[in-house]
Amino acid sequence: MADAIHDIEIRNLYKIFGPDGASLVDKVKNGMSKEEIKSRYQHVVGLNDVNLTIPAGQIQVVMGLSGSGKSTLIRHINRLIEPTAGSVMFDGKDIVQMSQTELRNFRREKTAMVFQKFALFPHRTVLENTTYGLDIRKLPGKEAEERARRWISRVGLDGFEDSYPNQLSGGMQQRVGLARALTNDAEILLMDEAFSALDPLIRTDMQSVLLDLQAELKKTIIFITHDLDEALNLGDRIAILRDGEIIQQGTGEQIVLRPANDYISSFLRDVRRGHVITVRTIMRKGERSDTPVTLPHTTLLEEAARAMTNENTNRANITDAKGNHVGSVTLAKTVAEMIAPDDTEEVSLEEAVA
């Protein structure tokens, strides 16, 4: 199994769609807006100075509204789209500079992709779809088939190996898409709105399938979504795109606690804060209370509130990863934080998360 060990480093990446994008990079660098480029030069700014380090073995979510450049960004990682300027480094190599052969081998061996509209091969059975990546690499048919069958079974499609994609429901088709990508056993897994076409129930189901798999596979996953709950549920880290620019990146908790601007705040309005924020960010450091409840510092506010009410107390002590006491929280503060940001008592994030 190929555990991911290399970060992906995206540096100063620009993409300007249009016949003469290269000549406009300087204008964009000097701050010309997307609208101005569009109206004066009929070019579309897809990405604007994107810098992002995607840590090996983690799930990096990229979020943004429709047209913000999410698909454009993810397609630069396997260079389905050629950048106008910038670099994408992986394992000491710049993907942007690779020759066609290098690029093909990189795609075959290091990446796999899951698509929003599934993009299965309609003329191939589930099994043949799943072996596609290995067929392309000219692996012996028998080995490819064994590996494919393992993943088909893993995503819960036993018995459908010989069905054609059109005979399956949407959720099942996306499982095929996932199995096809996983069979490639690549370090990097690119998922462009992979679950967006699914109905809510199947969607959460697929999210847990993905999280279960990731717990053991530890791939570097780039996951695109425009759904905040999905982003917070899956993302080790989240980057938010707007008009091709990354306007904030960090953990879900960091973003929920400290939205960089009103645009992001408006995104976060409906978020279940109690489901994202952990007690360490709201505890009073060093304080010790007389209470039967002791919680690890990574406990979510919802769980903390439930624990306190269950024990009929309004305080809880907090311990760090090693079990040492680090502070305490009150029920009132916990509930207040779940409802709305508390402006009166500023918590320094760096301090809190440290």
Added chain:
Amino acid sequence: MDLIDFPSMSRGDLRGLRMAIDSGFRDFTRAYGETLENIFHPIQVLLVFIENLLIDTPWVIVMAALAALVWLLSRSWKIVLGSVISLCLIGYFGMWDDTMSTIAMVAVCTLIAVVLGIPIGILMARSDRANALITPILDMMQTMPSFVYLIPVVMIFGLGKVPGVIAVVIYAIPPIIRLTNLGIRQVPADVLEAAEAFGSSGGQKLRDVQLPLALPTIMAGVNQTIMMSLAMVVVASMIGVKGLGQPVLQAINNQYFTLGVMNGLAIVAIAIIFDRSTQAYGKRLQKHLEAVHG
């Protein structure tokens, strides 16, 4: 200036021009005609071979083989039964040998059209330049009255089977080229992107994704090519291709109404057999595209 008559080239100049071109072409024919004939000779060998095979083999075996072929393509007893009945009637009314000649001619023409047409269609699908260049040629091939391009073909090859086949192929090849091109261009972009994302080379994309997905469309092209070759049997018989066209031609010249109708109906019968079998085959190829779920 006279506005009633269009200002045309003087008659003498026009005649000069025509004669210059004609004599140029005649020189070309004289110089290369034999070489060209040698190059195209294998077509004659193939056609004669298939024709003799069909005529010399006992008719029961030929009938059984044709029925089996129709079954393989269509998987429909109705079509097989219809084919056998039509062939029996054709034989009973004394048109068996001519029908076999025509089937041989159509088979050879279709084979040549497929072998040439599919690669040309692929080329057009892959290069917009080739597409822009070849499309008007195809338009011309389809609209130019077939008698016009018979002239140079006959000048080079004289009368016989080979010029007949060439004329038929020129007439019948455009649909297969167009539909191969169309079929490949119609492959959904997201499916191609998926192939690309997994690191397929151009050849792998063509072989594993584009051609299989274009196949039903290509089959529709083959079907049309067969129909158009059949439509040309009478014209082909004018320059010496044996088959059902010759009695029709004879009937036209001598006003033999019944002879003409009988042979005409025989042509229609094989056309229907070919059409139903290839269409049923094309449908079967599309089976995987039938959505069971939304």
